[in-house]
Amino acid sequence: MKVDILTIFPEFFGQVIEFGIIRRARLAEIVEINVHDIRKFTTDKHRMVDDRPFGGGDGMVLKPEPIFAAIESLLGTSEKENYPSGSRVVLLTPQGRQLKQSVAKELADEINHLVIICGRYEGIDERVNETLVTDEISIGDYVLSGGEPAAVVLVDSIVRLLPGTLGSETSAENDSFSSGILDHPHYTRPAEFRGMKVPDVLLNGNHAEIEKWRAKKALEKTRIFRRDLLEGDNGDM
Numbered sequence: 001m002k003v004d005i006l007t008i009f010p011e012f013f014g015q016v017i018e019f020g021i022i023r024r025a026r027l028a029e030i031v032e033i034n035v036h037d038i039r040k041f042t043t044d045k046h047r048m049v050d051d052r053p054f055g056g057g058d059g060m061v062l063k064p065e066p067i068f069a070a071i072e073s074l075l076g077t078s079e080k081e082n083y084p085s086g087s088r089v090v091l092l093t094p095q096g097r098q099l100k101q102s103v104a105k106e107l108a109d110e111i112n113h114l115v116i117i118c119g120r121y122e123g124i125d126e127r128v129n130e131t132l133v134t135d136e137i138s139i140g141d142y143v144l145s146g147g148e149p150a151a152v153v154l155v156d157s158i159v160r161l162l163p164g165t166l167g168s169e170t171s172a173e174n175d176s177f178s179s180g181i182l183d184h185p186h187y188t189r190p191a192e193f194r195g196m197k198v199p200d201v202l203l204n205g206n207h208a209e210i211e212k213w214r215a216k217k218a219l220e221k222t223r224i225f226r227r228d229l230l231e232g233d234n235g236d237m
């Protein structure tokens with residue numbers, strides 16, 4: 001998969017893509033991640049990436065010209081109907097469809113070229129959404145100062161699902177949400193720590209018992225912390 005991130009703060013991504021799973025996937029050439037400075041696509045004297053909103057109001061709005069130019073250079077066209085198949089242009093915005101494990105899975109399965117536009121300030125010129133953007137995604141019901149942290153979340157959630165990224169093929173399948181509920185609790189050595197004991201069932205080597213215990217605990221945790229997942233009112237989980 002190729003990921004191109006468009007941002008006015010390219011330095012933000014400096015170290016983030018150098019660690020852990022994302023680093024491993026990049027080194028194994030499962031994913032290629034490129035960060036592009038939107039300002040590089042400006043052609044005006046002042047290299048302006050934003051301007052005041054028509055109609056008045058607070059803040060600045062990201063201008064369309066450099067974003068159109070960036071998309072044209074990456075995808076060969078600025079008409080979403082004509083994007084190469086397997087390509088999507090995602091705008092990160094609190095107005096978007098909420099990111100869920102099912103959304104990450106859909107993108108991991110269907111896409112080989114993901115272009116991410118990080119929104120900023122009060123917003124982005126609506127002609128970008130209308131013409132360029134195939135998917136608007138929010139990472140949750142809160143407002144960030146910009147789409148950059150959300151881009152990191154989105155990329156991480158997708159990259160870990162790409163075949164070959166995780167050491168064991170089953171690791172992602174066992175993650176919380178993959179089965180629609182939360183993960184079970186985990187323990188490691190020591191078996192007793194400051195008087196707190198690891199449950200006996202995990203120490204006795206009976207795998208059927210362990211699986212039963214884990215399923216029970218996962219359900220218990222979900223009931224306590226995320227009852228909505230069991231009641232089916234969690235959007236598109």
Ligand code: ADE
Pocket residue numbers: 092093094119137138139140141142143144145146147150
């Ligand atoms: N930009 C600002 N807030 C955001 C959010 N919650 N999700 C995605 N992008 C955003």
